[in-house]
Amino acid sequence: MPTTHAVIMAGGSGTRFWPASRKKRPKQFLPLADGTSLLEASVRRLAGICSPDRIWIVTNPVQARALPKVMPDFPREQILVEPEARDTAPCVALATAAIAAKDHDATMILLPADHLITPVDAFTVMLQRAVAIASDDKTLVTFGVVPDHPSTAYGYIECGERLDAAQPEAKKALRFREKPDLATAEHFVRSGDFLWNSGIFVWSVPAIRAAMAHGNPELGAAASAMLTAMQQNKKSAVTRAFRRAPKTSIDYAVMEKAQHVAVVRANVRWDDVGSFPALTAVGQTDAARNTSVLRGGARSVACESEGNIVYAEGKRTVALFGVKDLVVVAVGDAVMVCPKARAGDLKVLVSRIEHEGLHDLL
Amino acid sequence: MPTTHAVIMAGGSGTRFWPASRKKRPKQFLPLADGTSLLEASVRRLAGICSPDRIWIVTNPVQARALPKVMPDFPREQILVEPEARDTAPCVALATAAIAAKDHDATMILLPADHLITPVDAFTVMLQRAVAIASDDKTLVTFGVVPDHPSTAYGYIECGERLDAAQPEAKKALRFREKPDLATAEHFVRSGDFLWNSGIFVWSVPAIRAAMAHGNPELGAAASAMLTAMQQNKKSAVTRAFRRAPKTSIDYAVMEKAQHVAVVRANVRWDDVGSFPALTAVGQTDAARNTSVLRGGARSVACESEGNIVYAEGKRTVALFGVKDLVVVAVGDAVMVCPKARAGDLKVLVSRIEHEGLHDLL
Numbered sequence: 001m002p003t004t005h006a007v008i009m010a011g012g013s014g015t016r017f018w019p020a021s022r023k024k025r026p027k028q029f030l031p032l033a034d035g036t037s038l039l040e041a042s043v044r045r046l047a048g049i050c051s052p053d054r055i056w057i058v059t060n061p062v063q064a065r066a067l068p069k070v071m072p073d074f075p076r077e078q079i080l081v082e083p084e085a086r087d088t089a090p091c092v093a094l095a096t097a098a099i100a101a102k103d104h105d106a107t108m109i110l111l112p113a114d115h116l117i118t119p120v121d122a123f124t125v126m127l128q129r130a131v132a133i134a135s136d137d138k139t140l141v142t143f144g145v146v147p148d149h150p151s152t153a154y155g156y157i158e159c160g161e162r163l164d165a166a167q168p169e170a171k172k173a174l175r176f177r178e179k180p181d182l183a184t185a186e187h188f189v190r191s192g193d194f195l196w197n198s199g200i201f202v203w204s205v206p207a208i209r210a211a212m213a214h215g216n217p218e219l220g221a222a223a224s225a226m227l228t229a230m231q232q233n234k235k236s237a238v239t240r241a242f243r244r245a246p247k248t249s250i251d252y253a254v255m256e257k258a259q260h261v262a263v264v265r266a267n268v269r270w271d272d273v274g275s276f277p278a279l280t281a282v283g284q285t286d287a288a289r290n291t292s293v294l295r296g297g298a299r300s301v302a303c304e305s306e307g308n309i310v311y312a313e314g315k316r317t318v319a320l321f322g323v324k325d326l327v328v329v330a331v332g333d334a335v336m337v338c339p340k341a342r343a344g345d346l347k348v349l350v351s352r353i354e355h356e357g358l359h360d361l362l
Numbered sequence: 363m364p365t366t367h368a369v370i371m372a373g374g375s376g377t378r379f380w381p382a383s384r385k386k387r388p389k390q391f392l393p394l395a396d397g398t399s400l401l402e403a404s405v406r407r408l409a410g411i412c413s414p415d416r417i418w419i420v421t422n423p424v425q426a427r428a429l430p431k432v433m434p435d436f437p438r439e440q441i442l443v444e445p446e447a448r449d450t451a452p453c454v455a456l457a458t459a460a461i462a463a464k465d466h467d468a469t470m471i472l473l474p475a476d477h478l479i480t481p482v483d484a485f486t487v488m489l490q491r492a493v494a495i496a497s498d499d500k501t502l503v504t505f506g507v508v509p510d511h512p513s514t515a516y517g518y519i520e521c522g523e524r525l526d527a528a529q530p531e532a533k534k535a536l537r538f539r540e541k542p543d544l545a546t547a548e549h550f551v552r553s554g555d556f557l558w559n560s561g562i563f564v565w566s567v568p569a570i571r572a573a574m575a576h577g578n579p580e581l582g583a584a585a586s587a588m589l590t591a592m593q594q595n596k597k598s599a600v601t602r603a604f605r606r607a608p609k610t611s612i613d614y615a616v617m618e619k620a621q622h623v624a625v626v627r628a629n630v631r632w633d634d635v636g637s638f639p640a641l642t643a644v645g646q647t648d649a650a651r652n653t654s655v656l657r658g659g660a661r662s663v664a665c666e667s668e669g670n671i672v673y674a675e676g677k678r679t680v681a682l683f684g685v686k687d688l689v690v691v692a693v694g695d696a697v698m699v700c701p702k703a704r705a706g707d708l709k710v711l712v713s714r715i716e717h718e719g720l721h722d723l724l
Contacts (some may be wrong), residue, residue: 019681023550035709042471084660301715301718317381323688326699328699333679334679335679337683337685338685339685349665358661361679
């Protein structure tokens with residue numbers, strides 16, 4: 001029976017959570033999961049399926065240095081550092097090489113660091129089902145979330161027939177569709193054949209290596225070179241191979257071209273915590289729909305105010321008076337105010353701050 | 363020639379500047395006058411008309427204790443402490459007694475601590491003119507500000523005929539009108555006969571003592587008792603007399619009933635800095651009408667935002683994104699956000715904070 005490894009991809013910066021998130025403290029480090037970080041919650045959530053020495057975090061050099069402070073118990077040898085940001089395909093190749101060097105026939109779970117998923121039991125069952133499907137050493141398993149609205153913020157997976165008549169929740173994945181326009185999204189949701197792409201994958205090492213070689217031979221070659229370099233313990237050769245890998249996404253380079261892709265319906269509550277308004281899933285909400293996420297002794301008071309989101313850390317109080325549908329954030333040396341409707345565009349503000357040379361705030 | 367004394371009334375709490383203002387740090391302590399406090403600016407503004415040992419501050423016990431920290435150079439023996447809050451009439455009686463104990467025929471200037479008045483030269487000339495009028499030992503002189511809009515936030519003074527054909531700027535004051543409703547305010551402004559009551563007064567000690575005895579004999583008796591107690595250096599007797607004085611305003615108890623009241627037109631720029639939107643007169647305003655008042659290293663960034671007021675102290679940054687006509691305040695342990703249009707009602711928020719038991723924030 002092959003071993004099961006999990007790889008948590010934690011390279012994102014999360015500018016849509018500024019000023020709570022900064023370069024050295026990305027979204028996945030924020031205490032958004034019942035007071036612990038999304039990253040730590042992602043690790044804990046895997047307890048039922050992987051032993052701790054088979055859980056990996058792939059991240060960038062800045063976050064890799066910050067990680068031991070945030071998660072002192074996480075084993076440092078399980079942290080994989082991407083030499084540079086080259087999208088998800090080289091990242092998957094790196095993780096595959098690291099796991100293959102230990103267990104050439106392992107099963108791999110690949111998942112983002114910054115999602116909220118509950119309940120854990122259902123999540124474990126869902127992964128176990130996928131691990132069983134992936135044991136054929138050829139099927140790449142994805143997870144699809146049933147859309148509750150025609151979102152243009154997620155990619156979609158088109159589902160085909162059942163893999164197995166006895167398993168209604170696992171179907172063939174016919175196509176991957178990137179973030180659609182609203183009309184297309186509405187069509188997808190109406191049809192009932194489309195699920196949101198959760199960004200969680202399960203496959204065996206042999207299956208992903210074959211799919212990389214098939215979908216993008218350059219990527220496949222880079223993955224093999226990384227594996228050889230790791231087996232020879234040559235760090236600089238790993239880095240060189242990584243830098244030679246094509247800068248592209250795993251969806252585009254591999255998933256869209258693979259022949260055996262299954263989609264498992266995710267029977268869990270899933271939230272990618274994309275921007276501040278998503279904190280309604282995390283915080284305390286009062287009768288006037290004001291949600292607050294307060295950490296480290298922070299307090300909030302909402303007077304004649306409704307529908308606002310407050311995020312605050314540290315011994316401070318955020319008081320709202322007569323305001324509606326705002327996001328108000330107070331963390332460290334920064335306060336940020338924007339309408340909820342603009343929270344998804346927060347990168348614009350972050351760019352402005354960068355442009356004004358206020359680099360200490362980033 | 364009688365000496366001239368000035369009394370700065372600094373007992374207000376300024377809840378409309380919360381959280382910049384707190385109980386121990388009222389509005390007049392805020393660095394709103396070119397980085398110095400309104401109170402200190404009020405003292406400095408009198409340099410051309412009073413010697414420092416004739417400038418008095420009347421305040422409450424809490425602020426009297428805080429004052430030496432904010433203005434270490436101000437002589438402590440010039441600080442008069444109101445034993446309790448009893449509106450302005452007992453406060454004037456106390457100040458009158460203190461001055462009369464030194465100079466029984468002195469001229470007194472009475473003025474609020476929390477107004478911005480520029481330029482100083484014109485202000486000095488205006489006061490000198492009033493001091494000359496008050497030298498008849500019977501006229502109580504007020505200052506009227508030409509209204510630029512039908513404000514319902516100020517009291518009005520109805521002007522009669524000129525005191526002296528040669529002095530067009532000094533007229534008889536016919537009536538005092540408290541804060542009117544909008545229709546009345548519009549009528550006042552249209553008529554051209556009404557000026558805003560600036561809350562600044564000039565009179566001689568004999569004139570105000572006589573006017574108190576005439577307008578409110580109980581008040582007059584309390585003032586005389588305070589004077590006797592001071593001459594005998596009996597502090598507890600001063601306190602007892604103060605507590606016996608009627609709890610009423612000087613406008614109601616004295617000014618409205620006095621027979622010789624003059625109003626001098628204030629040829630100065632006058633701002634009572636009533637609430638946060640008044641900071642447009644104090645701060646830096648950008649092309650999108652965002653005004654910021656930043657002290658102690660604070661910074662602000664306004665991106666796609668207009669018409670906002672930011673007040674911040676300390677090493678922190680307030681960033682606005684896509685917001686309009688808000689007040690955002692970040693001082694010490696508190697952040698406050700409200701629409702500019704609600705800034706005048708901030709007492710409601712402060713009451714709520716008190717009601718919720720968050721007394722450390724007040």
